Amino acid sequence: MPKQPQGGASDFQDRPPPPPDGAGDKRPATDDGAAAGAASAGAAPIASGSAGASATSGASGAEGASSASGASSTGAAPGPGRPVAERKKKYLVAPRAAPGAAFGPSALAPALGLQSVEQALQALPDIDVVETIATRASVAPAGFGPLGMAGFTPSGGGVFGDSGDGVVVARMTDQKAGELLQRGQGQLLVERDQHLRLLDPMLRRPDLVSSLTPYQGPQAELLLNVVGQDDQPLAEVEVSLFGGVLPSSAVTGADGVARLRVYGPDANSVSGLYVKPRADYWSFYQRDPDLSLDQPNVVMLKPLAEWPALRNMPQQNTVGWGARAMRLDQVPPQFGGQGIKVAVIDSGAATTHGNLNRIRAGFDVVNKHVDRGTWNADTLGHGSHCTGVIAATDPVWGIRGFAPQAEVHVCKLFPGGQVSQLIDALEYCIEQQIDVVNLSLGGGAPSEALERQIVRAKQAGVACIAAAGNSSGPVQYPASSQHVLAVAAIGKIGEFPPDSYHAETLGKDIDAQGYFTARFSCFGPQVDVCAPGVAVVSSVPPNNFAAWDGTSMATPHVTGLAALVLAHRPEFQSVLRMRSPERVEGLFQILRMSARPVATADPNYVGYGMPDALIALGLSTAQMSMPWHGQASSFGMPAAMFAGMDSGQRGGTGIGMASAGAGPGAMGLTLQSLPFGFAFGGMPPPGW
Known part of the structure; x- marks a missing residue:
């Protein structure tokens, strides 16, 4: 299953970069x-x-x-101001x-x-x-x-x-x-130097205007009162209306009331109401809501802790549904990822959180010229959420992470991260001898400079696990690189309230166990595995919990399991002990081969399936007797894994860069597999 980078346009491709941060070295012009x-x-x-x-x-x-404008052929003095260039x-x-x-x-x-x-x-x-x-x-x-x-x-x-x-x-x-x-x-x-983005599925709002003519029709104010447990008003809740002439959004104040502008003669044209709490509650979504303009409308949100699977959370330590689906709850408690270093390249991690307060190492890449130590300030919450899935540490409070005893390094890249800063963060990982890197991020076009660094990291024994993307399209870069493990997102019926926005992620491929591929998840032959990425409950600042969706949430499930495999599987204490690309590829192979099929989608959506912790750790002997391993057994992969792929791309040795005709904005990459000692997607050689 060789990976070909996808060249879709980046959401940030035409967005201006941030202004200079003062770190530039201004040199006088010379000829x-x-x-x-x-x-x-x-x-x-x-x-x-x-x-x-x-x-x-x-x-x-x-x-x-x-300077050029001063050299006018007419000799006329330029007007006031600075010419546009x-x-x-x-x-x-x-x-x-x-x-x-x-x-x-x-x-x-x-x-x-x-x-x-x-x-x-x-x-x-x-x-x-x-x-x-x-x-x-x-x-x-x-x-x-x-x-x-x-x-x-x-x-x-x-x-x-x-x-x-x-x-x-x-x-x-x-x-x-x-x-x-x-x-x-x-x-x-x-x-x-492309801008990167965090891979959580943002609610896609229609364009606010469709013409240059200002809206002159009827409009009215709609009041929405958002309350929580014991009818307490909830502040800082995002409320959005869709449909009608124009969409509208607002945030609740301290009184729990959001004041929205409805455009049109009445509220009957509104096609959707979305209520997104900051933390501790489930979201709410209502299609074709019955709304009143004459009196306040009330939405009562459900607390996360009242959900049966999260009962008494956080006072009582809980295993999330994704960890249970991957059978982490059946792994012996002494399997904690001891001795393994995990890096989370994201928006930081709030060490104010009870599940993250044991993290001691980090690097603020974006702010390094001012203060490298501000990695523990997470204004977005995204990095804290991912880190909690990987390594939430408190054994009696909150949500249990996969590898609570692993050494976590936090590389803060957002907001504002670019490819150059991701290269810098990966260099930190190489220098610190990180074992596994979580990349819940992506860009637009492939980057040759970043690919060079990913290859260097792999040769240094650093395993990169990346989110496939949330655009419902082809796998995004860097997950499309063949040198990382790409993770798609799945959900499961019954793990979230039916009136929450999570229900909007359901695909059409629900299997007998209730698993489905998330509608937002990217797909393609580059997908290696899938993992829970819908209604994932984890830590957010300052000391709260939230249920989020995204391949960003699926990826840390696999990263956490990878840390356990490296720490506790015997091969990585013997034949694969040394840091090398063979060690990385061996880890990827074990994760792939431990996976079981989920949903009814083809492998382009789920890859090999969802990794199983017991099989990956060698604690179960059921792997070779599982029926799905009978398909295409000579390769050890599901049938039709290479459907639509050029078979000539699978057997290459080395990396070819097609640079002819490529300008500054076009990469023209052609990547082929490296001979790391494993046939890509195949069974390990004799003597494994």
């Missing part, structure tokens, strides 16, 4: 001759042949545009071998090194170097960077005489990036 002199000989392709380009690119960016964006620039560098005349050119690239960029006009993320030269991804093709050693400079592999983050215009890519002669990676 390209000075740039060539300032750069080392290895950086010649960047600075050479650019005399003409410098004259045109000087008008790029705000500074260049200002193209805005600079963040780009990732890194050395790489030219296509076919091992053959022909291009092999004679010295390889670029990271330091040479940085020096050349600092000297070029209209390019602002923000930072350089250097990686350890001892871990270089095969097929990437200055090492080039297998068996090819650069003739000069490169990683051996320079500062190792990595990326330079710089601000420049698209025009400047195109020139830089052309001047690099195939030896430079130049790509836009």
Whole structure:
């Protein structure tokens, strides 16, 4: 089941990046001759042949545009203000071998090194170097960077005489990036630094306006009173109305009342009412609600703790439905993930929470220039929720995590995370010798720079487990990378109130046990496994609980189980003890082969199925007698797993990068499997 990155447009692709954070290194503009002199000989392709380009690119960016406007042929003085020009964006620039560098005349050119690239960029006009993320030269991804093709050693400079592999983050215009890519002669990676997003399914609201004409029709105020247990008013509850002329939303105040504007002659045109509490209660959704404009409308939310499966939570420690579905409740209590390091790259983790207060290590990637230690401030709650599923630690209070005795490292990437910062976070994981990384995030187009870092992490023995995405479309990147384990989301009937918004996630493939694929979950041959991702109850700041949906919630179930497997399965204390790509692939294989089919969907939606904790930990002998392992038994995978896939893509050895014709906004990646000692999707070799 080889993975092909999906190239769908990112939700953030056209969104402006955040303003400069002051970390940039502003350099005075120089001509390209000075740039060539300032750069080392290895950086010649960047600075050479650019005399003409410098004259045109000087008008790029705000500074260049200002100087260019003064050179008017009429000699007229410019008007007040600053001329509008193209805005600079963040780009990732890194050395790489030219296509076919091992053959022909291009092999004679010295390889670029990271330091040479940085020096050349600092000297070029209209390019602002923000930072350089250097990686350890001892871990270089095969097929990437200055090492080039297998068996090819650069003739000069490169990683051996320079500062190792990595990326330079710089601000420049698209025009400047195109020139830089052309001047690099195939030896430079130049790509836009994409924004990332957390993979929880956001409620999709229709566009607020459909024309430029302001709405002039009838409108009225609707009052909605939201109450909880003992009729207590609930504050900070999001309330949304859908349908009608225009949608409307509001947040309840301290009195529990939301004041919404209804557009139209009456409320009969409203097609949906959605009430989303901040914590501790189930959501509420009503199709075609009967609403009054003459008197307040009341919605009474149900407390999470009144649900039968969550009775007495949090005063009494509870196992969530997802953990029970994966049979964590039958795993001996001494299996706690001791000695394993897990990293959660997300929005932080609130150590004010009783289930998370034993976490001691972290790294605020976004805020690192100011304070690296603010990783424990989680304004979004997303990272706290994921971390609770993985490693909630209190044995008598709250929700039980999969690996409560694992060492958790929190890498805060949101809000505002970009690919460059994810690369930085993965470097932290390599340096800290993290065993498993949870990636409940995604982007748009595949990133060659990020793929290089994912490969480096895998070679260093770091296993990345990623959420497939919530767009109801093809698997998103980085889950579509073949070097990570992609997780889709499923739900189960009876694990949430029928009048909650969770009921809107039901697919049409409910099986006899009540499992179904979540309507929002992404699908494709890249999906490895699925896990519970609907109505998952976990920790949120400051010390509360919430039921959330998303492949973001499914992924930590698998990450937590992976930590248990590494800590307690004998193979990882013997033949797979050393950190290596074989260790990572061995872990992925065990998780795949422990899975059981759920729902009635094809493998594009559920992969191998939902991993079983007892089988993954070697505590059950039922694996080989299970009927689903009889399908396509020569490969150890469900039948039709490769339906629609090009069989020629499965047997490759190494990684090919198709860069011909690729501009700054197009990656053109073609990924093939690496010979890690396991046939992809196959049974382990003899002697396992």
